[in-house]
Amino acid sequence: MNRTVNIISKNFKKYNPESIEEYLELGGFEALKKAIEMGPQEIISTLKTSGLKGRGGAAFSTGRKWEYSANVKGDKKFIICNADEGEPATFKDRYLLEYDPFKVIEGMIIAAYTTGSTNGYIYIREEYKYLHNKVRKAIELAEKHGFLGKNILGSGLNFNIKVVSGAGAYVCGESTALIESIEGKSGRPRLKLTRTSKQGLFGLPTLVNNVETLAAVPPILEMGVEEYIKYGTHTSKGTKLISLCGNVNKPGAYEVPFGITLREIIYDIGGGIKDGKQLKFLQLGGASGAIIPAKLIDIKYCYEDLEEHGASVGSGAILVADETNKVTHFLKSVQDFFIHESCGKCTPCREGNRQLTKIINRFVTGNASVEDLKTVEKFANVMKYASFCGLGQTAPTALLTAIKYFPVEFYQQIDRIRKTS
């Protein structure tokens, strides 16, 4: 039984994203109208009830985040839609921007209305170049129809949106690095001495939300929160867009209710493993996510159950690897990614990735030592505990979970008892 749902993804491929009329026919901007009737306080409490969490990976309560932002005073306040989607194996935000850009815009306007923000940015990764002008076009159409600009729908809200392109750095998905990037600086995370909601972009109050988080708001308001929370589990409410890819028959972005099992995702939705091979492991949440062995695929896809196994939903990426994949070789590809993307600012991430790369390469070529296994684990932990931002803290997640679940694969690559250097 295919348990995919259509809440956030309702409009996918149902309308021409260059036609705001078609979006309106599908009930577009009704949620905004409803939001204006509800008022900021009710929107915030609705979101709190909905259990909506940041869908970019951090999983922070959206209702609480908006509440913080709404309580910050300021004449000029920003909302940033984080469409940097740089996490490998993740492409669900691309679907949203490509097939339902107006919903993202509508979500941003509701956020602006709720928090009293004046300026919005959609920060789209450079690699989604073909989407930049499409989204700009959608903004333009929304402006023409009075959904952006001055006194939106008579609510007194003045709000406009600009599209900003990233320049290719993965770390710019981290909200403070993203802010630096919009400010024209090199994308490196900032030391947060005060919350971004108080001092963010150009030192002004800023709310940063993931594309999917913003796109989830209109459906929640439209269908009613009671209806929304019928999906999901007690603590992981609602639905999630997943990016299913790897050695699976039907890769793609799907919307699933929380609580579905990984087995259902891979076999019912994904059509099973390619070429009839056996499943070996999954990587959840992108390159920065944990590795889960095949024996655990009956666990539920929700925040709490995954956490029990040292994994997390993260961005919603599910990478499927079949029996032909060597764990150590897979880790090398992850490591190559992180050593390329570390910004270099802090010691653990810059030097830790350098050392991890060297050692993992020895495991790949089969001439690692016993000490190497201890050393690689030790410094993976140093990175995890000591790095400045999420990039360095999560870069060794795959490695640490691989050591936990596939120790034998490491031992097979060891050819020396003692390090010779």
Place this chain on the structure above:
Amino acid sequence: MKNCTITIDNKEVTVPEGTSILEAAKKVSINIPTLCNHPDQTVKANCRICLVETKPGKLETACSTKVRDGMTINTVSKLVRDTQRGVLELILANHPQDCLKCIRNGKCELQKLCEMFHISKSNLEDEIDALEKDESNPSIVRDHSKCIKCNRCIEVCQEVQGVSILSHAHRSTKYCITPAFEKKLVNTLCVFCGQCTSVCPVGALYEKDDTEKVWNALYNDNLHVIVQIAPAVRVSIGEEFGAKPGTKVTGKVVAALRRLGFDKVFDTDFTADLTIMEEGHELLDRINRGGTLPMITSCSPGWINYIEGFYPQLLDHLSSCKSPQQMFGALSKTYYAKKLDLDPSQIFTVSIMPCTAKKYEAERKEMSSYGYRDVDAVLTTRELARMIKSASIDFLNIEEENFDEPFGITTGAGVIFGVTGGVMEAALRTVYEVVTEHELENLDFMDVRGLEGIKEATVDLNGTPIKVAVAHGLSNAKKILNQINEGKSDYTFIEVMCCPGGCIGGGGQPIGSTMKVREERIKGIYDVDKVMPLRKSHENPAVKELYEEFLGQPLGKISHKLLHTTYSPRSEKIDFDYLQWNNEIALTEE
């Protein structure tokens, strides 16, 4: 303000809200290790050495985390120690461990951490970046293979000095601190102030060492080697030997210089007095004849580099006076040579300066008015200390000696050149008496003293009030220059010193010039001034004699040739080819 009560390693302490864990720990005598942290700078938290456990399994940087009421902090748990050591191991694996040969040996903050943590072995494979040293300029060496990326130099370059030459580039293992487009410093508008060398925790940025050049001159029997020491050196060099900052060690430096073999030991204070005579009269001349005002002082070479590079349209505002160092040099090769009946080529003039930019100044093309370099070698305070150490001199116990004559006779006005506001104060002491022909009752101009970035005062000169300003640190100078640029400046006379605190905080001073240390050195300078028998430049008998015997009068023909200079806009490319000056034909006009 609210207080927070927290527990650090089982010890309870109450501190005001907003205190960092680092500061709170100091209250219970725990010095959490740090590396990127600097007392005068913003918190960076990028080295990650200062991590402490704030909840079981959660580490936070002590430098950047403010205490929260009821917090329980562990600074010695296994997780903390393992992580701190791990971070240190990672740094070491990328750091050339040539400590015994390193210029910062013994004064390196990384070395100190290694001593604390005692990492006897590491399973990491060293990978040192093969990066070229930048030795392109006469003042500063950048060896960025030693850089630990703490970003302190960037902050001092961008925020304190506002020149923004150093920045960061690239990422991951190629992340580095560098001028834009990885240019060499000589091809940038670097002012060579050396503040970066002063805040660098390791040996990645340091003064160009000219001690060998000086030793060789001392060993050359055909050379008459003389030395001048700048005002600021006498209250700081003691630190290199364990004395407290601000300790006056003038007599000991003089004695040590004689032991090293210098033929004569002189005082730059003498030419500081001479500068006041020239500059004071230049100011009066400009006021009387409607010259360009405000006039700005010109003794700080980093400052000159700055205005030439960034505000070339305002060069007319600069006093044409050479700096005391260069005035001394010019006199050493003329007046002094004549007095001793020596050929100028036989005289080798060394200066001991708190400054790296002085090295560059001495090598400027125009600083050889008679075909001979005014100054042949410039040593920073740190380099002189190095020479004294290598000569096995017991500096703190050496018997004090006096300067030689005639350039050893000085006043309190000369010595305060070493602090921000000092040139202004010295000038006012003289200008006031020259104009009003009355004796100044109170010599202490308190308005121009202290560490405030920009200071102002108004002085009444025979019924005409003149407004003066003092700025130190180039970002403060910038504010004043912008006022002039916009035609909004109502000052008559402005003193600018490149480095925060003035020369006592110069880039060539002993490592560890924090604001607190600068304050102590300033106090030391004013203490010297207070007890001087003469405290006004125009009362210096040797200066008077110099005018009678040689110069004639301030701003006279010889002064103009020897003691004044010109400035020119600076482009990003400096050509040092002219330094083949040895081959130039001496153009003596006398």
